[in-house]
Amino acid sequence: MTRKRRRLQIAVLGMLSLGTATALALTAFQDNLVFFYSPTDITEKGLAPDQYVRIGGLVEEGSVQQLEGNHVAFRVTDLANAIPVTYTGILPDLFREGQGVVAQGSIGEDGTTFVAREVLARHDENYMPTEVAEALKASGEWRPESGQPPPR
Template sequence: MTRKQKRLVIIGGGMSFIVAAVLLVMFAFGQSIAYFYMPADLEKTPVNPGTRIRLGGLVAEGSIKRGEGRTVSFTVTDGEANVPVSYTGILPDLFREGQGVVTEGMFDAATHGFVADSVLAKHDENYMPKEVADRLKDKGLWQHAGEGEEPAAATPAASATSSDKTGATR
């Protein structure tokens, strides 16, 4: 083999290794990505049952219903659409009606509802995903503290809490 052929083999092998590594990383990230949706987005773009997503918006007034054990059902709304959510676990301390919330889980084909395995309670636009805060502001559902009445999706506290099925608070 000539020097030129050896160089081409080494370069070709190196490029093949890099391409394989990039494909493996993309595959690994593709399995763990949870896309973010608001209720109105789900009406326009349905999600297949079993696909992991994040659902964000406000907890609808009068929608929290406690079931057996630690099971809670509630509705997430963005002012345009509503999505029923079921969650089994310990809810964050800041979770309540009219509060911002981001849930992560999947749609259940049998119940046609969203089954969350984690709930993140939001109370301030500093912790709310920008697109959620912007859309809630556009619809007039968001008020900053100090603008008259109590904020619709904010409280004076300055931290976000979440919980998962283990009850651990983050």
């Protein structure tokens, strides 16, 4: 085997290794991505029961129910559609009706209720997650609070 052919084989083997490593890294990133959906997106597209996602919107007025233990049920709305959410755990102190919220979890076995593993509430009166604000603006229901700029 000539020296030139050996160099070519090493270069091809190196490129193949680099391509394999890149493919594995991209696959790992894809597995860890958590996509954001509004209640309208979930209503229109539907989700697989085991798909881990984030939903966001406003906690619907009059929808929060304290169930037995640390179980809580509420509805998240983007003012066009709403989706029921259940959560087991302690809610953030700033969680309340009419406020922005982002919940991470998946659709339950019934196919309609979102089972949250984590609930995030906005941290002060001038903050709303960008995704939630954009979804509300897209639905035509954006109502900025005093001093809050519209999402970019």
